[in-house]
Amino acid sequence: MHGSHARVxxxxxxxxxxxxLLRAALTFGVTTVDTAPHYQHGTAHQQLIDAAGNLLDRFTVCTKIGYHHNTATGRNTHSLDPQRLWSSAEAAVRSLGQPPAVLWLHNPERSxxxxxxxxxAEQLAQAAVVLARAARRGWCRSWGIATWNPDQVLPAVAAIRDDWPRPGLVMTRSGLLTPSQALTAAEGLAARCGARLWGMSPFGGDTQDPVWREVDPCQFLAPGQESTRWQAALRLARAVPDGVERVAVGASTPAHLAELITAPRLSVNTRLVASYRRLLERRSAAETSTAASSAGARSGSVSGSVNSGARL
Known part of the structure; x- marks a missing residue:
């Protein structure tokens, strides 16, 4: 039996x-799973129950609401309608057979x-009231915001008056391939909410991305450590953005999971990571400046055409 790996x-x-896979996870000390009812074509909760069997009570289950699966069409639609969120929160408890440890408001930026x-800001505050109420009802132990694009959520959060029920957790993309604006916004969102920060998608969503053949994440670790590139990438997802406590990561086999669970023990080269963040920020600023210049040039061209037409 391995020690607890709460950071994975x-x-x-x-x-x-x-x-x-679930038995291996328990053996390795990985006891938290993150899912959503609309995953796997709306069957994710039932798949978890079937796979876990009588071991389900040994897992801390986190799930999400915000996307609503239509079994007739097979499509997921996003809505922050308070009644739909309330019904989804109740359905999550019922389908899992237990209150989830964390109930995430999933990708609110979509709505x-x-x-x-x-x-x-008004819509997000209303959604927050629903999740806070669900927590008081005992339908979850805590609630948070899981967002792919925190830079699209932060302005709404910043515009909410101070007395809104804040999430205790924020989960966003993390790792070397996360865009600079998303990293900065993730840190800002967690700070604005006074929330703990979790990461997800540490490999950028695709381990087959050509970038992983070109860049070795091990170079961002402190010297003198042995690591695979996936172990290094997962460890760096707790350093980029700053302050990530846990990282949600997929694993296809017990062997793959066994490889990943040693990642939290690795040490990061903080100086090199800070330098990398500065490079990302400069690149982002340059791209923003170029986009603004291009938009200005297009505007000038249109304006000139209009003025020429007026003279004709």
Whole structure:
């Protein structure tokens, strides 16, 4: 039996879930799983129950609401409608047979996109009231915001008045391939909410991405350590952004999970990571400046055409 690996969360988004994998997770001390009812075409909760069997009570289960699965069409739609969120929170308890440890408001930016900031703030605050109420009802032990694009959520959070029920947790992308603006926003969102920060998608969503053949993440570790590139990438997902407590990561086999669980013990070269963050920030600033210049040039071209037409 291995020691507890609380810093590693078994993410079930793309994981091929089997009883063998869950038994291995317990053996390795990985006891937290992260899922969502709309994963696996709306069958994720039932798959977890079937695979875990009588071991389910030994896991800390985190799940999400915000996406609503339509079994007739097979599609997921996003909504922050308070009644739909409330019904989803109740359904999550019922389908799992137990209150989840964490109930995440999943990708609220999907419903906030395009809204004026004050309207987005109102919708997000209303959703927060629902999740806080669900926690008081005993439908979850805690609640948080899981967001792929925290830079699209932070402006709404910043516009909410001070008396809103804040999430205790924020989960966002983390790791070397996360864009600079998302890293900065993740840190800002966690600070604004007074929340603990979790990471996800430490490999950028695809371990087959050509970047992993070109860049060895082991170079960002402190010298004198042996590590595979996946162990290094997972460890760095707790350093980028700053302050990540846990990282949700998928694993296809017990052997793959066994490789990953040693990652938290690795030490990071903080100086090199800080330098990398500065490079990302400069690149992001340059891209923003180029985009603004291009937009200005297009605007000038249109304006010139309009003026020329007026003279004609």
């Amino acid at each position: 969360v078994l993410g079930l988004h793309r994981t091929r879930l089997t009883p063998q 906030l996109a395009g809204l004026p900031v004050h309207h987005a």
